Amino acid sequence: MxxxxxxxxxxxxxxxxxxxxxxxxxxxxxxxxxxxxxxxxxxxxxxxxxxxxxxxxxxxxxxxxxxxxxxxxxxxxxxxxxxxxxxxxxxxxxxxxxxxxxxxxxxxxxxxxxxxxxxxxxxxxxxxxxxxxxxxxxxxxxxxxxxxxxxxxxxxxxxxxxxxxxxxxxxxxxxxxxxxxxxxxxxxxxxxxxxxxxxxxxxxxxxxxxxxxxxxxxxxxxxxxxxxxxxxxxxxxxxxxxxxxxxxxGKQNIVEHRHGPEGRGDNSRKRTYYKSGEATRTYFLPHVATSTSLYSQDALGGSAFSSTRLHSFQF
Structure with missing residues (x-):
């Protein structure tokens, strides 16, 4: 067998x-x-x-x-x-x-x-x-x-x-x-x-x-x-x-970076406008908490978040 x-x-x-x-x-x-x-x-x-x-x-x-x-x-x-x-x-x-x-x-x-x-x-x-x-x-x-x-x-x-x-x-x-x-x-x-x-x-x-x-x-x-x-x-x-x-x-892109504690101290958002691949202007906007924020835990137990959004629109 x-x-x-x-x-x-x-x-x-x-x-x-x-x-x-x-x-x-x-x-x-x-x-x-x-x-x-x-x-x-x-x-x-x-x-x-x-x-x-x-x-x-x-x-x-x-x-x-x-x-x-x-x-x-x-x-x-x-x-x-x-x-x-x-x-x-x-x-x-x-x-x-x-x-x-x-x-x-x-x-x-x-x-x-x-x-x-x-x-x-x-x-x-x-x-x-x-x-x-x-x-x-x-x-x-x-x-x-x-x-x-x-x-x-x-x-x-x-x-x-x-x-x-x-x-x-x-x-x-x-x-x-x-x-x-x-x-x-x-x-x-x-x-x-x-x-x-x-x-x-x-x-x-x-x-x-x-x-x-x-x-x-x-x-x-x-x-x-x-x-x-x-x-x-x-x-x-x-x-x-x-x-x-x-x-x-023309097509213009907006790239928005959200900064946590390791970015700007005021938790601001950096928004940059691009046209034809070139940055045309940049703004720092006050942080507004949203349900889509991405959080991560650092090694010391503190929290930080960072996310990037890309928007496009025609003008």
Whole structure:
């Protein structure tokens, strides 16, 4: 009876692994890619034939992780390890030279793969929405390569331009990572497909109206915006941004900070008005207690509160 139970448990574990085993899939892909080496034609042939044996439908995300970063990505953007060493291949975008000829060669690997297995197209879009959030965990050179490949993938229709909107995330904008990545995409896109193609796509995707949101909050002014894009030769993006602002009624934001005992001594509220990213005026208002105040207990048992509200209105 005990022997039977052991066999049954082992069988259940085996079945569970068969249901979902990304590391097993990874190992099989890495084996084939390492045999192909830097021969991208051999890489494409392997990926084409492996799809009939390996479950791309189930492990599409893992497959794209490997082709882009070299291994399975964990939250934060690092490669999953086995022991003390990351388990990865050099046959990936991040290990390729960053010149555009090399980028185009890798572009063909993805085009051939998704042409052969059409169901991977939607999975690739989802993968890009995930991997762009991880750019803080990548090196500067890896971000440049990814930005250039992203431009190629957008311009050839593999992914829609609006995937770039996932970069509007505080942990990416505050360190200028989102803006630098966006500008690298634009520079490559303009060089590869021309200005008209890029401008049309930005308008259709809705990115044109959110360009300022890629700028760090503490630098979100018209002067800083213009300086950043003009420095990269993207004067037309500045013009697009200005035209977008001119076609809309002005929008003014009010940011209200409530200060507890560690702020102003009179428990006042600081209200700042912003227009086009620039502070126009600031007032200190008497504190009025409300049921929405957020209280926190400090280490000494004292209480303090601090909350921020953002209001927007048209004028």
């Amino acid at each position: 005990i022997t039977f139970l052991k066999c049954y448990i082992i069988s259940l574990i085996s079945d569970e692994k068969e249901k979902y085993d990304p590391t097993g899939f990874r190992d099989a892909i890495l084996l084939g890619l390492n045999k192909a080496g830097n021969d991208l034609d051999a890489v494409s042939k392997f990926l084409d034939s492996a799809g009939s044996k390996l479950d791309y439908r189930r492990y599409g995300e893992a497959l794209f992780d490997i082709l882009i970063a070299g291994g399975l990505l964990v939250p934060g953007g690092s490669i999953a390890q086995e022991g003390d060493k990351p388990c990865k291949t050099t046959a990936c975008v991040f290990e390729a030279p960053e010149d555009m000829d090399s980028m185009h060669n890798f572009e063909q690997v993805f085009i051939k793969l998704m042409r052969r297995y059409k169901y991977l197209e939607k999975m690739f879009e989802d993968e890009m929405k995930k991997i762009l959030v991880f750019i803080k965990g990548f090196s500067e050179q890896e971000r440049i390569k990814l930005a250039r490949m992203t431009a190629l993938w957008i311009s050839n229709g593999s992914i829609p331009p609006n995937v770039l909107l996932v970069l509007i995330n505080e942990h990416l904008t505050k360190d200028n990572l989102a803006l630098e990545f966006l500008m690298e995409v634009f520079v490559t896109w303009k060089m590869e497909k021309g200005l008209a193609s890029m401008m049309t796509a930005l308008k259709k995707s809705g990115i044109e109206g959110r360009l300022m949101e890629f700028v760090p909050l503490n630098k979100r002014t018209e002067d800083n915006f213009r300086s950043a894009f003009e420095e990269r030769g993207l004067v037309d993006i500045v013009k697009l941004h200005k035209a977008q602002g001119g076609n809309k009624r």
